[in-house]
Amino acid sequence: MTHATLERGINALREQIDAPVAAFFNSCVNCGICAEACLFYTESGNPVYTPIHKLEPMRRLWEQEYTLVGRIRKMLGLSKAITDEELREWEELVYDGCSLCGRCSMVCPVGNDITYMLRKMREGMAASGNAPEGLIGATTRAVKLGSPMGVKVVALQAQAKHVKNDTGLEIPFDKEGADYMVLLSSMEIINYPEYLAAIARILDQAGKSWTVSTEAFEATNAGIQIGVSDIARELVSRVVAAAEKLKVKTIVSPECGHAYTAIRWEGPNLIGRPFAFKVRHIVEVLDELRKEGLLKTEGLEEDHLTFHDPCQLVRRGGVVDQPRNLLKMVSQNFSEMEDCGQMNWCCGAGGGVSANERADELRSKAFLRKKSQLDKLNVDTIVTACANCRIQLEEGLEEHEMEIPVVGLTEMIADHLVVKEQSEGGT
């Protein structure tokens, strides 16, 4: 059995550095504006959480090995080599203190995509054995058991039975040629089983064929979070293989942020070829159905609502308008949060932070930013489209004794579906 070494980590970083990374490092002027956009800095006040600082070892490696000046500096002993101790020190910054939320990349005046680099930085950290225990555990479970939370297909099948009982709708497992292959996140299977029922009802009403693969139902990708492309590729390949086997037209990524990034944007690049099928987030699918007139709702929420934008959807995925279009259908008292949309603050638990117990304290501190956003609004219900955000929001609100329920957007839409004649007859 092989193991992680510093050399493997440095080698991974060497592989990761490309022209954008070089352009970004060349352009940084140490202005500190990225820190002001990072909730780990704003909430802790600790400058070590400055986003660009989290990349310092990688910056030095780039300079030493990919620039003439850096090679000379290294020869003259002016630039010291990366050490294991240093990476160990950086582990907390790279994993606990970053949710890959992408706000820093939005505000950098010179246009540095710091998030892009941090994702690459994690490749070096993981390969050198400097990834957090919690994430290693989740990754190992994802690879070995098929889900980071250890959810097995039997658990899903049990949930399917509940859905059948509640709605009368069969979950179509392993159905070839379906329009949609629905993926789920473990959190949805365990914490929010309503999601599966909601999907079943919506797609049934829309008259779309869909399926869930028993071989690859897990959407989350711990490989992306921990930063190991080899593992991420393996996890994505399972989904791709299942989709190709079932010959589906579209894969539906669930209410989860990074899962969408993993399959939609990184997926084809990980396996090295374009997908033959489409990948859509459930919110995108719902909005498409709305446009086609296949999503019929009735009644409006009486609660005062707001929407928490998941980072990976808005800043890294370009899904901003769709959830708002959908909320308009079912709400009458909707307020936007300050900084909503593209610049919405992260819940504090993304990018693997929630899987890393060591980060709990920092994560709950980071939540203060969300709390202050919510304090200004005085809403009755928070809607979101990411199960991970939802858990963090619920935990954070509970910690601060704020009794605001958090609801998934898909469930809220499902709650307002015009009930079909048939199903009415069945109940």
Place this chain on the structure above:
Amino acid sequence: MTSAEFLMFARGPMIQVAGFVFALGLLVRLVEILMLGRSENLAEKRGSGFQGGLRTIISRFFPADQNTFKRSAVTVVAGYVFHVGLFFIIFFLTPHIALFKHLVGFSWPALSTPIIDFLTVLALIAMVVLLWRRLTHPLLKFLSTGEDFIAWTVTFLPLLTGYMSYHHLLLPYNWLLGFHIASVALFLVVFPFTKLMHTFTFFLARWYIGSMAGEKGVRQ
């Protein structure tokens, strides 16, 4: 050495060596970046990477987010004053335009000297504010390295000596103009080896982030 000899030396060998080093260093660093390349994006595109890249090159001239702007107001405002000032001073002062004409063969209209003079005062003040921030703000103190102060100094000196030349402060004009050119020579020599490179590479950086965002349909 008389002031005239010094001026001739500055306008001659000194600026020539500086120009050589600057061009060499600049090219090395730009070629180094571009040659690293990047892999093709295989994901189904939602928008145009080309348009996204161009849009971001422009859009990042303006603050993306009001609240981040507020939190870093001093840096941003002083940064704007200094950069905008420097831009107009470098490219719209008549003597400078004459220099560029000598270099590229064409010229453009200048701004009147009192406007440039005013911008110089603003830029100098803004730079002092930025330096003071760097020396006192905990975040910037933490991030700053020696390079930041070197870059500040070599940028500040041409502004200061240029201002002094125009107003004939302290020394005869020949000395001041000589020092001004010498300070520019220093700036040019230091340029490719420091963060001053961002003057050129920010186009690349914005292009890359913008094209990646454009392909994802993320508005920047």
Place this chain on the structure above:
Amino acid sequence: MSKDDSLVDVLQRSGVSRRGFLKFCALTASAMALSPAMVPRIAAALEQARRPSVIWMSFQECTGCTESLTRSHSATIENLIFNAISLDYHHTLQAASGEAAEAAREAAMEENWGKYLLVVDGSIPVGNPGFSTIAGISNKDMLLETARGAAAIVAVGTCSAYGGLPHAAPNPTGAVSVADLVTDKPIVNVPGCPPIPVVISGVLTHYLTFGEIPELDELGRPMAFYGQNIHDRCYRRPFYERGQFAETFDDEGAKKGWCLFKLGCKGPVTYNACATVKWNQGTSFPIESGHGCLGCSEPDFWDMGGFYEALSTPLPGFNEAIAYGTAAGAVAGLASGVLASRVKKRAKDQHQTVSVDDLEKGESS
């Protein structure tokens, strides 16, 4: 006219009234930026001055300086001043030549040893003594010999002050200035190509008045005449401030009298009295007649880049330096890029697939 006549006698014989004389003194005082209180002192000094002996030597020169001085041909005050000194040797102006002329020089030197004023125009070739000789004596030898008995030296014109045109690159004659050869005498540089007549006479007046050379700048020029910058005193300066420039010598801007900076005017680095005293009895000066200042009172003005190149342009060679730097940078960048690509390729070749079993550090590392 006897050598012992004082200046005031000469003036009176020339029909200059005492009022006219005082006017000259006042003009001199103002031109030299002296306090009005100095006017009587100048007058007194000049009245009492015994006409001093002046030896004028011309080396590598074009006679332009002498021409300039003799332009004060009518009864101008400058002319009178020159009648008021005893010009004992000036081989361009004097009737005698050859050995007779040299005899006059030697006689004047002997008679006034330690007291005469030496005026020099033209540079001195040190490359080869044969480049310029007078009566078989090399310029250098004659200068050193004559300088030894001089009370002070006035280097008239840029050639004698700084080497001037003969000194221009590549300086084929090895031309040097007076100050390059003579270091033990007070030297006043009165540069210009040529200098303004009134400036020459003003310097002499000062010497006669105070018995010492005037306050000089770092280039040995009298502050009184060279203390001010042409650009600062130029009547076209407002156009510079407003950004109104003539682009060619016949465009609208040129006709409107706009600033000549872009046409190569060296006014900003030139110190002289042209913009205030002007030429031809205060008629005009080069900029006023539509041509930029050449900077002729500054050392090496021939080598300050093209006369018609704006001052802010670098000297020839800059564009080439940029071009060579760019080419060298492209090559070095490519080399560095190839090196980097190899590092990256090797890293990819050495890639060991990371599995979940590889995420923990090994015991040995």
